[in-house]
Amino acid sequence: MSKLTRIIIVVVLVAGAGVGVYAWAPWAAKQRAPIAFETAKVDQGPIAARVTATGTLAPRNAVQVGVQVSGRVLELHADWNDRVKAGDLIARLEPQTFEAQVAQAKANLAVAKANLHQAEAESREAQRQLGRLTELRKRDLISASEADTAGTRAATTRSVIAARKAQVEQAEASLSQADLALGYTFIHSPVDGVVLQRSVDVGQTVAASFQSPILFTIAEDLARMQIDTSVAEGDVGRITQDMAATFSVDAFSGRSFAGMVRQVRNSPTSVQGVVTYNAVIDVANDDLALKPGMTANVTFVTRAIPQAIRIPNAALRFRPTPEALRRMRGEDSEKTTGGLLGGIGGPRQVASGGEGDGKRTLWKVVKGEAVLVRVKTGLTDGTWTELVEGELAPGDDLVTDVPASKAP
Numbered sequence: 001m002s003k004l005t006r007i008i009i010v011v012v013l014v015a016g017a018g019v020g021v022y023a024w025a026p027w028a029a030k031q032r033a034p035i036a037f038e039t040a041k042v043d044q045g046p047i048a049a050r051v052t053a054t055g056t057l058a059p060r061n062a063v064q065v066g067v068q069v070s071g072r073v074l075e076l077h078a079d080w081n082d083r084v085k086a087g088d089l090i091a092r093l094e095p096q097t098f099e100a101q102v103a104q105a106k107a108n109l110a111v112a113k114a115n116l117h118q119a120e121a122e123s124r125e126a127q128r129q130l131g132r133l134t135e136l137r138k139r140d141l142i143s144a145s146e147a148d149t150a151g152t153r154a155a156t157t158r159s160v161i162a163a164r165k166a167q168v169e170q171a172e173a174s175l176s177q178a179d180l181a182l183g184y185t186f187i188h189s190p191v192d193g194v195v196l197q198r199s200v201d202v203g204q205t206v207a208a209s210f211q212s213p214i215l216f217t218i219a220e221d222l223a224r225m226q227i228d229t230s231v232a233e234g235d236v237g238r239i240t241q242d243m244a245a246t247f248s249v250d251a252f253s254g255r256s257f258a259g260m261v262r263q264v265r266n267s268p269t270s271v272q273g274v275v276t277y278n279a280v281i282d283v284a285n286d287d288l289a290l291k292p293g294m295t296a297n298v299t300f301v302t303r304a305i306p307q308a309i310r311i312p313n314a315a316l317r318f319r320p321t322p323e324a325l326r327r328m329r330g331e332d333s334e335k336t337t338g339g340l341l342g343g344i345g346g347p348r349q350v351a352s353g354g355e356g357d358g359k360r361t362l363w364k365v366v367k368g369e370a371v372l373v374r375v376k377t378g379l380t381d382g383t384w385t386e387l388v389e390g391e392l393a394p395g396d397d398l399v400t401d402v403p404a405s406k407a408p
Helices: 005-031 096-138 145-183 313-317 322-329 334-343 347-352
Strands: 038-041 045-058 064-066 071-076 089-092 186-188 193-198 216-221 224-232 245-251 257-271 273-283 297-313 361-368 369-380 384-392 397-401
Touching: 045 273, 045 369, 045 384, 089 216, 089 224, 096 145, 096 384, 224 257, 224 297, 257 297, 297 313, 297 369, 297 397, 313 361, 313 397
Parallel strands: none
Antiparallel strands: 038 397, 045 224, 045 297, 064 216, 071 089, 089 186, 193 216, 224 273, 245 257, 245 297, 257 273, 297 384, 361 369, 361 397, 369 384
């Protein structure tokens, strides 16, 4: 076989191989298995922005009933959960010591009055003596010094009367104080309400030396309660007076209760560097199901849209890896992937998902392929986000993940 013949044969074989590869490539591409995207649908419904906080239920007005005198508890007429009315006797201290003080004050008052009567009698006698001596002096029957002495004595008795009157008033005040102390041995309810706490037992001694010991805590009206919440400083700016709130308690799983913000207090609370503010919520408790001290998980609705086109947040969080991009486009070279990334704004923009003005990058599934979509978003509730602008409609499938390919 000549050299020319061999060259021709080689050329024909190479050309045939090239034609075979050219013909096989499209067929192989058509036989490539489609990518199985994980998707979530766009839908339409309400979106509400919320702030959550925890708090503690308490009566709107709880009165602590104490004693103003020291003594031993003689009687108790109220117990836990009892309903009492204003003026009801709820406890009594032993009265003997105070009764003795009253008796002593009465005796002191009697002595003071007797001294006053004596001083008044002496004053009247001094006045009569002064009158007689004054007449005698006019007739020059006594000396001037004797008349002056009588006048001085009369003036002195008048001063004694004034002192005795002051002593009587002092004794009356002491008696009044003793009567008041005796009255303090009877403890009455200051309000209508329910006894939340009883802090003493019969026979226990209470000492009112520096501050009034607390005997009872009475809730004025358990049908009206409040929640003292701890709102983070980053959220307190969105909480306003008269804002609606809902809350739940562990005792009633699945039940939601309603309330309204009465006040956002300016006084901060700082615990280990975390600053919170108390948003006070008024709560109606007509069925008395809620009890003081319960922990409330509160939700404030700061803004709501009744009907919005909603994008699942999982689709907003999805950012394809370079390998996933190659599979989504059916391409195998790093060069092609780089071109794709550059075509949608560069790798950095795909990673960030937007320009900081509410615009985001999403992938929509159209006829089995992932198509890049630009949207502008609005309100979010953590699960859904409002669609403000963009080529999306309820029912569209958005890519949330691209499972890794499996080796053959």
